[in-house]
Amino acid sequence: MQPAHGDPAGGKGRGPAGPASPGGNAPSGRPLSALPSVQARALAFAAIIVAGICGALIGWSFVDLQCHGNCTVPNGTGSVVGAIIAAVGVAVVAVLVLRAMGEWKTIKEERALAEATQAAIAASSRIDGGEEGALPPGRPTGEPPEEGPGPSGS
Numbered sequence: 001m002q003p004a005h006g007d008p009a010g011g012k013g014r015g016p017a018g019p020a021s022p023g024g025n026a027p028s029g030r031p032l033s034a035l036p037s038v039q040a041r042a043l044a045f046a047a048i049i050v051a052g053i054c055g056a057l058i059g060w061s062f063v064d065l066q067c068h069g070n071c072t073v074p075n076g077t078g079s080v081v082g083a084i085i086a087a088v089g090v091a092v093v094a095v096l097v098l099r100a101m102g103e104w105k106t107i108k109e110e111r112a113l114a115e116a117t118q119a120a121i122a123a124s125s126r127i128d129g130g131e132e133g134a135l136p137p138g139r140p141t142g143e144p145p146e147e148g149p150g151p152s153g154s
Helices: 036-064 072-129
Strands: none
Touching: 036 072
């Protein structure tokens, strides 16, 4: 069977990075998403709006200090330019912060998965491999080990 167009894993829901790649499904059954939380996006939007308002006020006052007489158009132009500059600057910072938050979340999840996998492997090898502290096969817990004849042959 041919893989679907653009699907390197052949339609199995796994991308080149494995089952947790974008386009797959998270363990909870929801599709994976790189979007930050709604709260984080709302705060970023609010910060951009506040920065635009502050930039407009700064632009208006900057022009108002220098203009004498009828300054309606220059004040409006200063307000618009100040608002755009401030809003774009804060938007760039907000996007970088949201991306960093997404990376931190991904890194934290990958570390937790790796630690859980290592713990499961270690527990499995203790049970299967007979390491110190592990029970030998066939001996129930709580029973002392059987003592056989010692080296003297008695």
